[in-house]
Amino acid sequence: MKALTWHGKSDIRCETVPDPTIEHDRDAIIKVTACAICGSDLHIFNGVIPEMKSGDVLGHETMGEVVAVGRGNQKLKIGDRVVVPFTISCGECFFCKRGMFSGCERSNPNRETAEKMWGHSPGGLFGYSHMLGGYSGGQAEYLRIPYADVGPIKVPDSLTDEQALFLSDIFPTGYMAADFCNIQGGDTIAIWGCGPVGQMAIRSAFLLGAGRVIAIDTVPERLELARAAGAITLDFKERDVYERIQELTGGRGADACIDAVGTEPDASSGLDAVVDRIKVATYLGTDRPHVLREAIMCCRNFGTVSIVGVYGGKLDGIPMGSAINRGLTFRMAQTPVQRYLPELLGRIEKGEIDPSFVITDRGSLEDGPDLYAKFRDRKDGCIKVVLKP
Known part of the structure; x- marks a missing residue:
């Protein structure tokens, strides 16, 4: 599949990488229909986020259509249209049970690295360094979602991708x-x-x-x-x-x-x-x-x-x-997105807010490297970039 990958400061590339596969029973895989470049991604682009590795797939604002589901996932089915929170959460630990999903105790497999820097580890994040799990991100044609029976929320047909996409991060944040x-x-x-x-x-x-x-x-x-x-x-x-x-x-x-x-x-x-x-x-x-x-x-x-x-x-x-x-x-906090999703989806459906107002630039994954630079440099009034793989 095609994906945007990191190769050092100011070096983002659109490359072919292996397709994701189901690794655990609670996983799901989506075909990405829309993703975005976040302001937080610019910190990676500018080289200030530690524990990045050459070839890492970026992106944590993603939505799409479910194309595969693990045997233990009873929440999703193939064909469901979902938005994926940038925070990865198990739904069962001390913090998840209390609605503090971004503090998940189980979703960061590299928690010891985070503990050395911060004392305790938060949950894992998509596409945001190996200190936070080393998960591949969603600026790609496909994305594997761990704990997919907890994170993604189904999107009603009445909403467009652009209305729903920012439930993944910037609207809840x-x-x-x-x-x-x-x-x-x-x-x-x-x-x-x-x-x-x-x-x-x-x-x-x-x-x-x-x-x-x-x-x-x-x-x-x-x-x-x-x-x-x-x-x-x-x-x-x-x-x-x-x-x-x-x-x-x-x-x-x-x-x-x-x-x-x-x-x-x-x-x-x-x-x-x-x-x-x-x-x-x-x-x-x-x-x-x-x-x-x-x-x-x-x-x-x-x-x-x-x-x-x-x-x-x-x-x-x-x-x-x-x-x-x-x-x-x-x-x-890093946003416990799942805590806010039902309320914010409801506000969009009621017409109280249409988050798509912020979009200024659209493109393909191939356009991604140039759009990263345009977003960082605020060129031609660029405020928010959405990519359609």
């Missing part, structure tokens, strides 16, 4: 970011990053009752899309973010702040962002937490900082004195 904010009617929510996850967080915050959303970015097309959702936009290259949020909130600060950027903010964000970049380049640091620092300082007393941007290692210069003395709450 953006929704979780807003859900973590414990929004009370009329709250002001500040969101750093108007990429795909940030766009979903903006709309989710309004769905959950926010009175105002302040959307922070510098890319014109992203800011325009945020304004179309009703957000107040803030270009960090034109205005000081802290000062502007103080103005908008009467000096109180935002009720909650969402970091939808993570470890690779724009280097022009501020002096500390430049220093972070130098530290990473000289191996004196692992991550660049400019946005997290700013979110903490902009959050009101006893507010919430919600973190869904990807970080991998240790963070320098975090103003914990501010957070502790002002009573901030931190909420963060």
Whole structure:
């Protein structure tokens, strides 16, 4: 089959790789009908995610048609149309039983590698390094799904692939970011990053009752899309973010702040962002937490900082004195997608949101390497890429 494979920093190739096969009784295999390039994939493209190996198949936003089912899988049948969560979960362990699916204790066969870095291992992820399981991803013609009687959700015929695809990751992740904010009617929510996850967080915050959303970015097309959702936009290259949020909130600060950027903010964000970049380049640091620092300082007393941007290692210069003395709450996670799927599928079916609004570029797997570069470079207004194998 054809698939997008990783061969080093900025080196993505469309290659022929072996077709997947059923390996365990609970497996299923789908013929991929749509997949996407995620902002998190750009961290791999940029070479900042450890434990990648040459030839790894990428991708964790995937849907398709079931073409094979293991003997122990009673949930799916051949011909079912499904969306696949990026988090791989057994459904039976301590965490899965409590709805914390991304903390699954069984789905990462390389958990010892993760434990060395993080103390404990999360669950496995599709197409996202050997530290998180070494699973082949879904930017391919076919995908093997472990524990397929737990993860995939069937998609009704009334929805198109593009309406349903983002249930795999960015819609639940953006929704979780807003859900973590414990929004009370009329709250002001500040969101750093108007990429795909940030766009979903903006709309989710309004769905959950926010009175105002302040959307922070510098890319014109992203800011325009945020304004179309009703957000107040803030270009960090034109205005000081802290000062502007103080103005908008009467000096109180935002009720909650969402970091939808993570470890690779724009280097022009501020002096500390430049220093972070130098530290990473000289191996004196692992991550660049400019946005997290700013979110903490902009959050009101006893507010919430919600973190869904990807970080991998240790963070320098975090103003914990501010957070502790002002009573901030931190909420963060790799999204337990399965926990949100039924509710979010229902919201799409009711017409409350159509996640396909974020798509700007479409192509084939053969177009994938060029579209990776276009997405990273934000060329020609590229916000979200969908691939049709």
